Amino acid sequence: MSVLQKAIESGEFAVTAEMAPPKGTDFSEQLAAARLLEGKVHAVNVTDMQSACLKASSLGLCVHLKQAGLEPILQITGRDRSRMAIMGDVLSAASFGIDTVLALTGDHPAVGDCKDSKPVYDLDSVGILRMLSNMEASGADCGGNPLSGGAPRLFKGAAVTPVYDPRPLQINKLRQKVEAGARYIQTQGVFDLEQLEGFLEDVAKAGINVPIMAGIIPLKSAGMARFMNENVPGIAVPEEMLARLDAAAAEGKEKGVKGLPAKLGMEMAAQMIAEIRGKKLCPGVHIMAIGAEKNVPAILDMAGVHILP
Amino acid sequence: MIITQKKPAEELLAMLEGVTKVAIVGCGQCASACQTGGEKEIAEMKTFLEEHGMEVVGTVLPDECCHKLLMKRELKALKDSGAEAIVGMSCGDGVQTVADNMLIPVYPANNTMFLGQVERVGMFNEYCHMCGDCVLGSTGGVCPITKCAKSLVNGPCGGQKNGKCEVNPENDCAWILIYKRLEALGQLDKLGQTRPDKGYAGVAYPRHINLREKKS
Numbered sequence: 001m002s003v004l005q006k007a008i009e010s011g012e013f014a015v016t017a018e019m020a021p022p023k024g025t026d027f028s029e030q031l032a033a034a035r036l037l038e039g040k041v042h043a044v045n046v047t048d049m050q051s052a053c054l055k056a057s058s059l060g061l062c063v064h065l066k067q068a069g070l071e072p073i074l075q076i077t078g079r080d081r082s083r084m085a086i087m088g089d090v091l092s093a094a095s096f097g098i099d100t101v102l103a104l105t106g107d108h109p110a111v112g113d114c115k116d117s118k119p120v121y122d123l124d125s126v127g128i129l130r131m132l133s134n135m136e137a138s139g140a141d142c143g144g145n146p147l148s149g150g151a152p153r154l155f156k157g158a159a160v161t162p163v164y165d166p167r168p169l170q171i172n173k174l175r176q177k178v179e180a181g182a183r184y185i186q187t188q189g190v191f192d193l194e195q196l197e198g199f200l201e202d203v204a205k206a207g208i209n210v211p212i213m214a215g216i217i218p219l220k221s222a223g224m225a226r227f228m229n230e231n232v233p234g235i236a237v238p239e240e241m242l243a244r245l246d247a248a249a250a251e252g253k254e255k256g257v258k259g260l261p262a263k264l265g266m267e268m269a270a271q272m273i274a275e276i277r278g279k280k281l282c283p284g285v286h287i288m289a290i291g292a293e294k295n296v297p298a299i300l301d302m303a304g305v306h307i308l309p
Numbered sequence: 310m311i312i313t314q315k316k317p318a319e320e321l322l323a324m325l326e327g328v329t330k331v332a333i334v335g336c337g338q339c340a341s342a343c344q345t346g347g348e349k350e351i352a353e354m355k356t357f358l359e360e361h362g363m364e365v366v367g368t369v370l371p372d373e374c375c376h377k378l379l380m381k382r383e384l385k386a387l388k389d390s391g392a393e394a395i396v397g398m399s400c401g402d403g404v405q406t407v408a409d410n411m412l413i414p415v416y417p418a419n420n421t422m423f424l425g426q427v428e429r430v431g432m433f434n435e436y437c438h439m440c441g442d443c444v445l446g447s448t449g450g451v452c453p454i455t456k457c458a459k460s461l462v463n464g465p466c467g468g469q470k471n472g473k474c475e476v477n478p479e480n481d482c483a484w485i486l487i488y489k490r491l492e493a494l495g496q497l498d499k500l501g502q503t504r505p506d507k508g509y510a511g512v513a514y515p516r517h518i519n520l521r522e523k524k525s
Contacts, residue, residue, distance in 0.1 A: 078459075105466040108458055110476045119459060126463035127506040161467040169488045172500050173464035179503070188467060233470045 002100040002155035003071040004043040007284070007307070008184055008211045013277050014284025015307055016073065016186065016213065017296050018045040019065075021056035027064050033293035034068050040297045042307055043071040043100055045186070045286065052079065052112025059089050063096050073157070074098055077106025082122040083131055083142045090132065094152030102157045102186065103128035103177075125158055126176045132156055133181030158182040160212065161234035162190055162199035171206050178210045185210055186286040188234040189217035191241060193275055200281065213284040214276050218292065218299060219265035222246045241268060266295055270302035277305060310426075311339040311400040312433045313346070313419040322361060324416040325394060331358055332367040332392035334384070334407050334415075336374035336399035342427060345419045346374075346398030354396060354418065366390040374403025377410070384410045441512045447499045449490030454507075456483035462504050 007014040017037055019030055037044060044065055048058040062072035074093050076086055090101065105124040109117040123131060131142055135151045138144070158177040164170040174185065190196045196214060203212065217235075219225045222245035225237040245261045252260035269287070276282050285305075287296050300306070325331065333351050340346025348370060355365045367390040371383040374397070384407065387395070394414045397404035401421040408415040423435040438455045444462065445452060454460045458476035465484035468475035472485050491497050 105459060105461065107468060108476045110458070111468075121459045121461070122509070123506055124459065124461045124463055124466070130506065159467070164467070165472075166485065166488055168497075169465060169484060169500070175501070176463050176503070233468050233475060 002043075004073065004100050004184065005155040007042045011283075012308055013305060014184075014211070014213060015041045015300065015305060016043045016045055016284070016286045017041045017293060018047060018286065018288045019061065019293055020047045020050055020291075021058065021061040023053070023055050025056065027056070027061060030061055031064060031068055034065055034070050036294050036297055038068075038070060039309065040300055040307065041287075042284075043073050045073040045075055045102060048075040048077045048104070048106065049080065049112070050107070052107040052109050052114070052117075054112070054114050057089075059093055062093060062098050066096050066098055071100065072098055073100045073102050075102045075104060076128055077104045078121050078123045078125070078128055079106030079109065080117070080120055082120055083127075086123065086128060087131065087135065087142050090135075090154070091147070091152065094154070099153065100155045100157070101132070102159065103132070103182070104159055126173070126180045129156055129158060129177060129180035129182055136181075155183055156181050157184040157186060159188065160185050161188040162196050163188070163192075163234050163236045167199070167202060171203055171208070174203065174210075175206060175208050178208055182210060185212045187212060187215040189215045189228075189288060190272075191217075191235075191237045193272060193279075193281065195236075197281060211283045213286045214272075214282040216269050216273060216285050216287045216299075218269040218287070218289055218295060219245060219261075220290075220292065221261045221265070222249060244268070262292075262295075266299050267302065270299045273299070273303035273305060277303070310342060310424070310433075311402070312422045312425040312435070313340050313343045313400050314422050315345050315350075316418055316420055318357065321396065321416065321418055325358075325361075325363065325396070328394045329363060330366045330391050330393050331363045331396060332369070332387045332390055332394075333358075333365060333396045333398060334374065334387075334403075335368070335370040336403050337370055338373040338375075340374070340399045340403070340419065343419075343433070344431065346403075350398060354398060358396070366392050374399035375406050377406055380406050381410050387411070440507065441516075442507060444504065447502055447504065448487045449494055449496060449499070451483060451487045451490055453483045453487060456480070456486065460507075462507060464500070 046058045046061045049055050058075050062074050065072040103125045109115055109119050132154055139150045140146050160174050222242050225242055228235040229237050248260040248264040273285050289296055333354055335346040335351045351368050358365055367387045369383050369386055394416060395407060396418050397407050397415045398418045404415050404417045424437045424439060425433045426436045428434055435455055440454045453462055458474055465482055469482035472482055474480040474482055491499055
């Protein structure tokens with residue numbers, strides 16, 4: 001059974017981190033970060049060319065992580081692969097013991113760094129989940145042909161954006177993802193827990209019952225936060241956090257100390273995690289450190305979160 | 310309407326290299342409305358080609374360029390014209406229908422862009438992808454296949470900012486348009502309806518429809 005599934009179903013506070021494959025063939029940085037995450041998180045999401053920027057494929061790093069003793073989550077977008085290619089990757093992944101996946105629609109190539117690439121979108125997030133659920137139920141492939149040895153059992157997840165207007169439209173899509181087979185959800189990075197609470201209340205009111213892990217992005221600087229506010233859909237870092245990061249930068253400049261805003265960002269992330277856990281807002285968190293995966297263990301320490309061995 | 314746009318002049322001239330006698334075929338339908346193949350554009354093309362040393366030995370402006378039998382009749386006027394090539398000022402369908410009727414090269418003056426709405430003179434919006442399986446009945450009459458950059462059929466992606474698309478911030482998010490329209494129509498229940506994912510088995514091109522086929 002999927003390690004993440006076991007954690008969620010046993011009621012343990014579930015923790016996932018996120019990692020991107022390299023833009024090249026040298027995976028050493030990712031594997032070094034993986035060693036630091038071992039025993040600290042239940043699983044590690046491996047992104048599928050996030051922001052539509054070319055990287056080595058998700059499957060490749062997933063296999064590396066699995067062989068290094070971690071539990072990878074294969075992120076699958078519909079951007080670059082037809083239903084056949086997606087199913088083929090999932091079968092290959094399953095052969096390596098990779099049993100946890102996250103289905104996403106995927107950022108459009110137009111916003112990425114290989115703009116001439118053909119947008120595929122044969123299936124979107126809901127379609128991918130539905131296809132994999134059908135595969136598991138029938139033991140057959142996407143054309144209805146039997147799979148030799150039957151279909152792999154997968155713990156399937158999806159994403160949701162709590163900061164979204166109109167909210168009913170986002171909640172409707174969430175419902176479709178759950179109906180299509182999503183058994184866990186990770187959110188876009190959240191910064192305002194009151195806002196998150198309101199969103200989760202509306203999800204509950206809609207009768208949708210699925211574990212929703214809160215997405216946590218440790219901020220590195222006010223500049224990074226402002227850039228995300230401007231450019232990343234669904235990200236809304238509150239003014240109060242921006243002001244604290246600005247103050248940390250000013251303090252660092254005055255004292256001649258580097259890295260104060262990043263340190264504060266880690267503290268704020270830890271504080272949110274502790275609060276989410278303390279108030280039982282979510283059954284777990286998903287930490288997106290965006291290249292600073294080495295900081296994840298320290299953030300979890302500060303939050304007082306230690307997973308069971 | 311099939312929306313067309315003029316190709317860059319250099320591209321057309323490169324195709325016509327070595328040609329001395331040329332004929333022009335416009336189109337009285339879409340290309341006239343798009344200002345790419347009507348009377349005025351044919352006259353401008355004639356002047357342009359003459360300026361570049363070619364003799365224009367004939368011009369034809371059929372009612373519609375995509376009608377094979379009609380074009381067979383219209384093109385008779387060019388049969389003995391001595392034209393070495395034809396400049397087709399229509400959509401790609403029209404250019405090919407001309408070529409089906411004449412054994413000389415037919416060079417396109419236009420790029421065929423999309424099936425679109427004429428918002429007003431000179432303003433065109435892509436409205437239909439001709440997917441072969443219309444979903445407008447469940448989407449409030451707003452096409453997600455065409456108006457969503459990812460052609461999503463199950464609702465929006467997370468890539469909208471202030472209701473605008475991540476791919477082109479000038480475009481509204483199709484699914485927010487659909488949501489608002491369904492809300493206004495009192496049909497929000499349709500949002501919850503599950504749609505089957507589009508399959509592509511039935512859209513292997515080139516497709517043909519023959520109403521004359523005997524029904525078995």
